[in-house]
Amino acid sequence: MIHIVLLAGGVSQRLWPLSDEIQAKQFLPLLDANSGEKESMLQRTYRQIQTEFPDEKTVIATNNAQESQIRAQLGNTVSISCEPQRHDTFAAIVLATAFSSRQKRGNEDDVVVVVPVDGYVEQTYFSAIRSMAELAARKVANIVLMGVKPTSPSCHFGYILPASSHAGYTLVERFIEKPTEKVAQELLAKGARWNSGVFAFTVGFLKSIIEEQGQEFSFSYLYDSYAMLPTISFDYAVVEKESLVAMVPYDGFWKDLGTWDSLSSVLGKQGFGQYVKDPDVQSTTIVNNLTIPIVALGTKNLVIAASSKGILVADKQTNSPLKPLVETLSKDKSTIETRVIVVPTGEVTNIPASRAHRTLLVPLAGSGSILLDNFQPLKLGVLLELPCGRETMLRAEEELHLVEVRVRVTS
Secondary structure, X not given: OEEEXXXXXXXXXXXXXXXXXXXXXXXXXXXXOOOOOEEOHHHHHHHHHHHHOOOOOEEEEEEHHHHHHHHHHHOOOOEEEEEOOOOOHHHHHHHHHHHHHHHHOOOOOOEEEEEEOOEEEOXXXXXXXXXXXXXXXXOOOOEEEEEEOOOOOOOOOOEEEEEEXXXXXXXXXXXXXXXXHHHHHHHHHOOOEEEEEEEEEEHHHHHHHHHHOOOOOOHHHHHHOHHHOOOOOHHHHOHHHOOOEEEEEEOOOEEEOOOHHHHHHHHOOOOEOOEEEOOOOEOOEEEEOOOOOEEEOOOEOEEEEEEOOEEEEEEOOOOOOOHHHHHHOOOOEEEEEEEEEEEOOOOEEEEOOOOOEEEEEEEEEXXXXXXXXXXXXXXXXXXXXXXXXXXXXXXXXXXXXXXXXXXXXXX
């Protein structure tokens, strides 16, 4: 039996101003779906997993704050392992593995495959994941990783240095975490590959690690004592300490959609939202979540992203980290209030204006529309930020359920 764990609980400011502590990047509907509409990273990755593993039930590893948004995007029947509080990936993977084992009534020889939500990949990527699961079941190593063929000596990824080669896999000599470009170039010459953050191992392997720490490997125990688990990544806690690790090579298309540079390469010339470019604009991606247009004249190699949180103008190849700059803008303390709004079928309700709050709505169930300049249909699971200081109205065609988040900023 295979337990598939999709890591989807993180928050990041690397795609600011679209993503922040309230709206995580994995829920942004920016990617083209097969239907011709837009889908999120979560929806795309989940769909691809289900295509490769139609008989296996994927468990989404997240936190309590994001559960409702996941159900809105994937449906109420999806299996979710919720952290009682935010920890790093080691604790999240342990809890999700115990949850899936209990749900499926599995055993220690079952294989767990952990997949990050922010990889933009071809379907063959998931065929490679199946190969990883098969190798883990054969116990050729205690952990099996996926090594992505590098396209450049990037300093943004960790590297896996291979040792001996075998049929369909190599054993791993060591790991190098985000080296300099010069060191990365030397690693490429030795056949090193990018670490994609995909892991495969048996339930028994992870169970033994937990029991060695003096803890019980059961979902109820781990949930109740979650705060006692170490706040550390799975890589540092498990992978880099393990002596017997194998790697499956993957030579197909792979993008880690964690930066504006990588996301803009996927969005291409289309961008998102209202914008106009003159004919001299070159390699400029515009993502606009505002209701007013952006006009670009003669720009080259830029990302322009706008939302009510702010506006980003950046060179696509810049190595300057975004997060420290954004944090300088967020020194004011915020108070957050949430409530559930239910609008009965055929009725309307008002959302009062407030100049002291950011007001965000997430439709969870039902169908209806919202009055902005005119009535516009609401999309389930898609966060909508209301114009500051402006009253609006909700209309339900089918009983409408939403979560309202109000963020008050005080000095």
